[in-house]
Every structure is written in structure tokens, then in C-alpha cells.
Amino acid sequence: MKHYTYDEWLSYVKNEVSFKTREELESHLYTCDQCLEHYLQAVTEHESSLPVLSNENSFTDLVMAGVSKQKEFIEKPSVIKQPVKVKKAFYQQAAFHYIIAAAATLLLTFSGVFQSLATYASAVEATQHLKEKKPSVTEGVIDKTFAWMDSLEKKEANKK
Template structure:
């Protein structure tokens, strides 16, 4: 992997490199931590020559206002900016989606799909038939053990 020197990163930060070199440097930053460190050092060194913003919040608000204006207006050469009212296609409007959902609900209701689902759900919830519970092997052994112990206690009680 080719690494770039600090001076190359400083030129990049000062915007003194060509377009192709700029793309190479930017793509290299994604893969190389060592060059990323050089880049960050160059940015911190060149930071003092960047303009200082007095009120960052108002700057951000102004930028966002201009961005929203760009979305609302279209440039025309002969006329100043005019608002553009774009209408969404019918299939992208919320009312269309509600109409489709209502139609699907009515169709499923009248076709009996919900009724069959309710019948199926009740059939799953209800037991098919109540089976007589058979004791497990362990329960049988325990029952026989208790019966044997009870008989021993009776014999002891009869001896006294």
C-alpha cells in the first residue's frame, strides 16, 4: 500500500492538488489509518488560516434557509426565480395509500378471509379432544414407593 507524506496531505488541505490526485487521496483515507493521522495533523496545522465564524448557529440557519430555497425555486434565464409547484403523482399521495388499504380491507372482509381466520384461530385454541392423562414412568415409580412405605408404616403400627 502506498502511503502519502505529510506534505502531500498539507497540499490537499490547502486545495493545491489536481482533481485526480484529490480523488486518489480521498479514497486512500478510507483504507489507511496512518495517512488519516497525517491528514488530521495537516488540518489542525492549517486550521488557523481558515476564516473564523462569529456565530455558527446563525450561519447554519442561513445555509439551511438557502438550501430550502433552492428546493423551492428553479432558475430561468429570462425571469428571476419563480416558485415551482410540483404535484406528486397520485400513487405517491397518502390518500391513495389509504384508499388502497380500505379497498383491500373491504375485499378481505366480504370474501370471508377474516371469518376463516377466526375459525382457524378458535380451532387451534380449543383442544382437539381431552385425552386421559397417563402417568409417566417416574410418577408410577414414586406412587409404588409411597404405597410400599405406607404398607411398612401400617405393619409397624400393627406390631405395637
């Protein structure tokens, strides 16, 4: 991986690099922590010479408006931007998927699949409940305590 020098990042911050170099530097920032550190140092050093926002409150709104405009147009160098109109195939639209899901649900409901699944599930649950007839921990402790007390009573009775 190629790392960029502090001077290159300083030129980037001062906006003294070509468009191609700017794109390379920006994409490199996503993958390199070392270069990100150099970039942040360059920004900190040149912070006083960077432009000041005149209206900070509406800045976010302006940026978001610009982003939404970018989504609407194709990015072509030296060509007027054209609106993008992409038509999806019928099977790629959400309405098609909803119709298929509704049809499958109705088919399974009227054919009795859901009813048989519910019956099967309750039967399985009932058999498992019968198999798992284990006493609770409290019942076990109580049973052992009474057995111990009974054995003590028998010992006392045998001593007399």
C-alpha cells in the first residue's frame, strides 16, 4: 500500500492538487489510518486559513439538498447532466413481491397447511410435556428433607 507524505496531505488541504490526485487521496483515506493521521495534522495546522461557514445552521440542509440532486443526475464530465430514469422489471418491484406473498399465504391457509401444522405442534408439545415430568428443585429438596426427618425419627424410635 502506498502511503502519502504529510506535504502531499498539506497540498490536498490547501486545494493545490489535481482532480485525479484528489480522488486518489480521498479513496486512500478510507483504508489507511497512518495517512488519516497526516491528513488530520494538516487540517489542524491550516485550520485558520480554511473558509468559515457564514450560516452554520443551514449548512447541513444545503449539503443534503446537494446530495439529493446528485442522486438524480448522471455524473458525466463535460456533458450536461441528464436525469436518470431506470425502469425496473415487473418482478423486481415491491408490489409484485407483496402479491406473491399474499397469494402463497391464502393458498396455505385454504389448503389447511397452517391448521395441520398447529395440530402437529400441539401434539409434539403434549408428548414432550409427558416425557419431561420431572419434579422441580423445590419439590426435590422437600422430599429429601422429609426422608431425612423420617430417618431421624426411626433412629430415635429404635433408641427407646
